[in-house]
Amino acid sequence: xxxxxxxxxxxxxxxxxxxxxxxxxxxxxxxxx
Amino acid sequence: xxxxxxxxxxxxxxxxxxxxxxxxxxxxxxxxxxxxxxxxxxxxxxxxxxxxxxxxxxxxxxxxxxxxxxxxxxxxxxxxxxxxxxxxxxxxxxxxxxxxxxxxxxxxxxxxxxxxxxxxxxxxxxxxxxxxxxxxxxxxxx
Numbered sequence: 001x002x003x004x005x006x007x008x009x010x011x012x013x014x015x016x017x018x019x020x021x022x023x024x025x026x027x028x029x030x031x032x033x
Numbered sequence: 034x035x036x037x038x039x040x041x042x043x044x045x046x047x048x049x050x051x052x053x054x055x056x057x058x059x060x061x062x063x064x065x066x067x068x069x070x071x072x073x074x075x076x077x078x079x080x081x082x083x084x085x086x087x088x089x090x091x092x093x094x095x096x097x098x099x100x101x102x103x104x105x106x107x108x109x110x111x112x113x114x115x116x117x118x119x120x121x122x123x124x125x126x127x128x129x130x131x132x133x134x135x136x137x138x139x140x141x142x143x144x145x146x147x148x149x150x151x152x153x154x155x156x157x158x159x160x161x162x163x164x165x166x167x168x169x170x171x172x173x174x175x
Binding site: 005006007009010012013014016017018019022 | 046047048049098099103104107108111112113114135137
């Protein structure tokens with residue numbers, strides 16, 4: 001566990017806080033395509 | 034020598050850096066001692082059992098978005114990742130003299146209205162149960 005690991009529970013916390021999720025590829029909205 | 038003042042410890046909970054609000058932090062690594070005493074023994078014999086570590090943290094409360102109280106409330110009732118580094122500094126480097134401790138903690142208690150009197154800043158003092166072994170790393174990223 002040398003590098004920072006992010007768990008599903010961590011991601012849920014970040015979502016609740018409205019913070020960006022590390023290493024997540026942003027998805028395009030339909031109207032941006 | 035690699036000794037440090039205890040004023041730069043870094044703490045992340047669920048990847049959220051809460052270091053600037055920590056006034057005290059203690060990571061206690063321990064494991065169960067399982068008795069293995071058998072016939073013929075003249076003293077109790079024990080072997081290593083499951084790890085049962087704890088993380089004790091005192092926070093200055095901050096109710097701003099994505100700070101102490103919001104983060105802990107969002108994590109309440111779940112096991113999230115805690116990262117602890119002895120010297121965070123401006124650009125923390127994980128090394129043999131500044132190792133990174135990674136552990137899952139169960140956010141099983143909160144004291145949102147915490148300790149202190151009228152003359153104090155509001156604080157929280159909590160001890161979290163670790164739900165994984167404490168990983169000790171001398172390389173990696175904070």
